[in-house]
Amino acid sequence: MTGAGRSRWSRRFIILSAAFLVVWRFGALVGISRRVEVTIALFGFVFHVVFGMAYLLVPSYFGTILATDRVPAAHLAVSVSGTVLLTAGSLLDIPASVESTVESAGVLLWCAGIVAFLAALLWSIRDPLLGGETGTSSHRSDHEWVDRYANRFIPVSFAYLAAGSYELLARVSPLPGLTDGYMPRVTHLLAAGFVVLLVFTLGVRLAPRFLGVPAPKVPTGIVLLTGAVGPALIAFGLTSRSVLVAGALAEAVAFVGFTAVYLVIYLRSDRRRVGSGSILVGTVSGVFGVAIGVTVAVGPLFGLQPFSLGMVQTHLQLNLFGFLGLVIVGFAVQFYPPTAGRFRGANERTARIVIGTLAVGLGTVAVGRVLSQSSFVTLGNGLALVGAVGYGYLLTRLLVEIGSRRAN
Template sequence: MSVAFLLCWRFGTLVGVSRRAEVILALFGFVFHVIFGMAYLLVPSYFGTVLATDRLPVVHLGSSVSGTILLALSASAVGPPSVETVGALLWGCGVGVFIAALLWSVGDELRRGETGTSTHRAKFEWVDRYANRFIPVAFAYLAIGAYELVARSTALPGLTDGYFPRITHLLAAGFAALLVFTLGVRLAPRFLGVPAPKELTAVVLPAGALGPVLIAFGLSSGSVFVAGALAEATAFICFAALYLVVYFRSERRRVGAESILAGVGSGVAGVSIGLTVAAGPLFDSSPVPAGALSAHLQLNLLGFLGLVVVGFAFLFYPPTAGRFRGATARTARMAIAVLVVGLTISVVGRLAGWSVLSSFGDGVVLLGAIGYGYLLIRLLVEIGARQAT
C-alpha cells in the first residue's frame, strides 16, 4: 500500500494536484504506511517481545488506507465536506488501533526498561536503551496529531486552531522523523556493523523530540518558531553526521545504504530552507523564493523520509533475494539513482522558478518510483508465495 500511495503521489505531483492532496498522499499514504508496517515488525522486538495480536493490524490497515483515500479526495475538492470528516475519523481510528496494538504488546516491557539487546551486542546497549526512551514521545506526537486531524473536521475541541500545517508538522516531524531517528540509531549500526556514536545520539534524539512541538505551535509566532527550526536543524545535522560516521567506518556496502545517505543529506538541505524561512522575518531579510516551500516539502517528504524509507526497505528486503527479472543490486541502485537525480532536478527547478525543469524532475522521480515499486512488490509477492507453500 505504501508503494501504491507513492506512485499516486508522484503521478499527482506531475499532473498538478493541490499541495494538501500531495502532502496527504505522501505523508499519510506513502510514508506512514511503511512506518506502520515496520513498527509492527520492529518496535516489539526492540523491547524484547513480539506483537501480541495479528488481527488489529488488519483492522488498522483497512481503516488507514480508506481514510487516506478520502482525505486525498477531499483535498482535491472531490465530494461533499463530509468526505473529509469521514476520512479523518477513519484515519484517526486506524491510528488508535495501531497505538493500542503496540501498547498491548510492549506495555510491561516498556515499564521494565527492556531493550531486546542480545548479550553478544553489548556495545550497542547504551544507544538501544537511550533510544527506547524516545519511542513513546514519537507515539505521543502521533496521537496528538491524529486527534487534531479529527478535531479539525468535527465538533471535538482542538488543542490548536486546526491549521493544517501545524498538524502535518506534528505528524511528519514529531512522529515520522523522530521515529526514523530513534529506530535509525539502532538499525543503521546493525546493518553496517558499526556502533552509533553516543555523543551524537545524545544530541539527535532530544533535539528531534523538542523541535516539532515548537515548530507546530510556534508557526507564524517569531522566536518560538525559530527555536523549533533550530532544534530540528540540529537533530537533522547530527543524525546526518551520525550516519556518515557509521557509513564510512563500515566495511559493508549493502544495497539501500546509499539511499539513506542521500536521504539524510536531503533532510539537512530541507531543514536549512525551513530555518531560512523561519528566521527571515527576524532579520528583515529579502523574501525567500516563491518555490522555497515547495522545495522544502520535496526535500523532506521525498528526500529525507522517502529516500530513507526506500533505503531501509531495500536493506530489509534486498532485491537479490528474488528470482525474477531485474532482481539485482544493480537494478536497485539504478532506481535509487533515478530518484535522487529526479529529486535534485525537481528542487532546482522549484527554487529557480522554472516549472518546465521541475516538471521534468518530477517525471524522472516517477520513473524511479516505478522501479522501486516493481522490485519491492515483486519480492514481497514472491516471499508470500514461498511462505504459502
C-alpha cells in the same frame, strides 16, 4: 501473534505504501494541488511503510512480540480507506458540503486506525517499557546503551501521533482542539513529531546493524533529544517568532546530527550496500530542507524578505521526498534486498538504477523550483515517477515472492 503473521501484515502495509508512492509521483507529474500531494505522500506513502515496519520492529526492540494478530488487519483496512477519502475530498470537483462529509469520514477512519495502532503497540510493550528491556542480543553489547536510550523516545513519537491525529479530528468535529487547528501545525506534529522522530529512533538502531558499526553515543543522544523537542516548538510556536526559531534550530541540530551519525557509521563500514547510499543521500537532502526552514524562521529577525513559493515547495520536496522518501526507500531495500528475489531485475544493479533515478529526479525538481523553471520540474517529476515504478516493482515482486515461499 506468530512471526509469520507479523511479517505478512508488515509486507502488505509496505506494498500499499509503494503503490501510494507511484500515485504521488504521477500526481506531481500531471499537476495536483500541494494539499493533495501532501495527503498522498504523507498519509499514503510515508505512514503506511512506517506502520508496517513499526508493527514488525517496535515490539522486538523491547524484547517482546505484538500481542494481537487482528489489529494490523483492521488498521490496514481503515487506514487505506481513510487515506483514499482524504485524497478524494481534496481532489474531486464536488460541492463543498459533500467534500466536507467525505473529509470527515476520511479523518474518522484514519483516527480509528491510529487508536488501534497505538493500543496494540503500547499494550505489547507495556511491561518491558517500564523495565528497560531492549531486545539487544548478548553479542551486541556495544549497541546496548544506544538501544536503551532510543527506546525511550518511541513513546514520545507515539504521543506526537496521538496529538496530531486528535488535532486532525478536532478540525472536523466539535471536539476542542489543542491549538487553533492550523493545518501546518497538524502536519508538523504528524510528520516531524511522529515520523521523523521514529525514523531517528529506529534508524540509530537499524543502521548500526546493517553496516556493522555501533552508533556514537553522545551525538545520538543529542539527535534524539532535539528531534523530540523541535516538532512541538514548531507546531505550537508558528505564531510566536522566538518559539518558532527555537524549534527550527532544534530540528536543524537533529537533522544535522543524524546525518553526522549516519555518515560516521557509513564511512567506518565495510558492508555498504545500495540501500545505505540512498539513506545517506536522503539525510543530506533533509539537511538542505531544514536549512530552508531555519532561514524562513530566522530571516525576518535580520530583515530578510520572505521566501518565494518555489523555495517553500523546495523545502517540502527536500524533506518529504528527499529525507523521508529516500531514507525510507533505503531502509526498505536494506531490509528486503532485491538480491533475495528470483525474478527479472532482482539484483543490486537494478536497485542502484532505481534509487539513482529517484535521487536525480529529486535534485532536478529542487533546482527547477528554486530557479522557477517548469521544464526542470516536469523532467524531475518524470524521473521520480520512473524511479517510483521501479521501486514498486522490485519491492512488490520480492514481498509477494516471500509470502508465497512462506505459505508453501
